[in-house]
Amino acid sequence: MSAFAGKAAENLKKIRASKPVVHNITNFVVMNITANVLLACGASPVMAHADTEVEEMVDLANALVLNLGTLTDTWVNTMIKAGRRASNLGKPIVLDPVGAGATALRTNAARAILFQTWVNVVRGNASEILSLSGQDGATKGVDATRTVADAADEAGRLARELGTTLALTGATDLVTDGHRTLVIEGGHALMPLVTGTGCSATALVGAFLSVDQDPLTAAATALAYFGAAGEIAGTRTTGPGTFAIHLLDALHSLNPEELEARCRITSG
């Protein structure tokens, strides 16, 4: 049992004890599943995007999740406003650059948020993350077209360049802060067939950041928890509809001890 497995169990225990408020400014497609995933984990989700209230909501929150999924210019401005508040208060921020690389709006929005706020973790697929380096402009919708393994070296360089922690998810997940790299095994082949699983993983990173000050272990343990629940759900169903609801059940029923036993995080 690695030290990371113990950390995963400890983080989950803390979330269930403290019920952190996770403030999401996220996309319309995934708001419902994101809220349900956070509730199943033990956190308290809040969704709020009004320019006139996001700062107040950040004040009440323990973590901020910014997700570019169904973006408009107005939303970008509001995300930056919320993110600056969180940065000033030292509250953790996780960014999900959905579709970065696909359109200028999304790539530019991700960069603007990274430059104007203090993002602790960026969670995306390899294509989205690597598009942030300005060296890769091709994303096919929101699907991964690059494998995580293929992207490891480039991700390390980019993490140092951006001064943040990057969490690349795929068949295998990889988290790097440019100095340390962790590899997370788990999950299930049906996960990419359920819309919002990636976005929900991002929201879980937000919950874990609220109880773990090290972005590297917070992200890795959140992904290990999500992956373990995905494995359990995968034993109960063979289709994406039933899989999605058993994933929520598994996130809810998974206790810290079981998570510790199932956790597969290794140094990369």
Next chain:
Amino acid sequence: MSAFAGKAAENLKKIRASKPVVHNITNFVVMNITANVLLACGASPVMAHADTEVEEMVDLANALVLNLGTLTDTWVNTMIKAGRRASNLGKPIVLDPVGAGATALRTNAARAILFQTWVNVVRGNASEILSLSGQDGATKGVDATRTVADAADEAGRLARELGTTLALTGATDLVTDGHRTLVIEGGHALMPLVTGTGCSATALVGAFLSVDQDPLTAAATALAYFGAAGEIAGTRTTGPGTFAIHLLDALHSLNPEELEARCRITSG
């Protein structure tokens, strides 16, 4: 069997016979489950929030549901516009002050709607409802931090002050118009772990208001129906994902006779 149980059965029968159009101006997180809950009940949900069409939609509707969940200033104005039309036409309105007390935008929006339109029922958790009195400013996100029992006296005073009926939901539900108080038992511990159950209860109150002119019994019977379905769903599952879908099945399969047998409304 109380008279309220008979009323619950009668109301459900009327909804299934007349398929009332319930016009929802609600939040992005819960639109899908709200529509599905109304369909499972037998009503016809419509979601429409364009400033240029809400009045026409109110004209077609049998009840109006206003929900502050993912509010912006524009939406508040549109809700008031729709609410004024409904008030002028004598159509019932139910308000869900999601997160009232948490931010100024939400508390002010709830009050503006209450003062400028004729709201028949306000449905929320104890914290949200009591924040409307201006004597309680602390809400933790959208979770209840006050118990319903604890709030009964204060709710009665507030109902008289606001001149409306208040429906406070929690482990036990309470409905009061400031003169009469009803207590509703039912539901299941998993309900708060499914996002949108509170908002869906509000929408059901809208459907029941369209067939029952007494806001007190309309709200109480709607909550009894929802609680009975929750109990049935709770016998079929132990996780929040599967619970949510069995809740829809139970709302659909529950017939008036079974509802009468299961209904637990008592004078408080």
Next chain:
Amino acid sequence: MSAFAGKAAENLKKIRASKPVVHNITNFVVMNITANVLLACGASPVMAHADTEVEEMVDLANALVLNLGTLTDTWVNTMIKAGRRASNLGKPIVLDPVGAGATALRTNAARAILFQTWVNVVRGNASEILSLSGQDGATKGVDATRTVADAADEAGRLARELGTTLALTGATDLVTDGHRTLVIEGGHALMPLVTGTGCSATALVGAFLSVDQDPLTAAATALAYFGAAGEIAGTRTTGPGTFAIHLLDALHSLNPEELEARCRITSG
């Protein structure tokens, strides 16, 4: 086995091989289920509605889905912008005129899109579709109040008038381009009790249009696929909650050969 059954199998096979990007500008209620239905089919859904990115997203897409469900004026303009780009590029467009006939905004929006873009298929219930002729102004919410059979002759005339293909869905589906008419059997009585099934059928028509240049067969085979999955889901459940998730499983597990065997398309 009709030629249409073979075409249905061929289209599904092509979608699974090419994973077409289907760009949806659709309503908030159904975004989640629409994305999940497209994923279960084998397509790559993208939801994007920002005025500043829709043209870029259309450039990346293989088909465009325009859905009027929770419309505002801004969204209408963006839909027209996206639709004009798709028209110029010769990319297929499917329009879902949700609630057309119910309010002026929706009816006018549907007509504006039809006149300013090159819509290949309009998918709706009989009331919505016939409201586009300007001869029928009464829609009860988004529910069908006219039967498809009753509407067949009128639909044929309207298809010629509008110069497009019309897909009217109900207990039986009908597709006509004004010269040829196809009737599609299938589906299940629970489908109208799940919000977003109609909208999801529209999105599937988009996916099928991306691999089949004949709008008539693209629409008919998409509806046959959806109907076959509905039949399978209907054998596994009796309630709308569980039905919805088994529908996703069935869309995912249905292979081209099974679709060919189950497909019931006949010339009308």
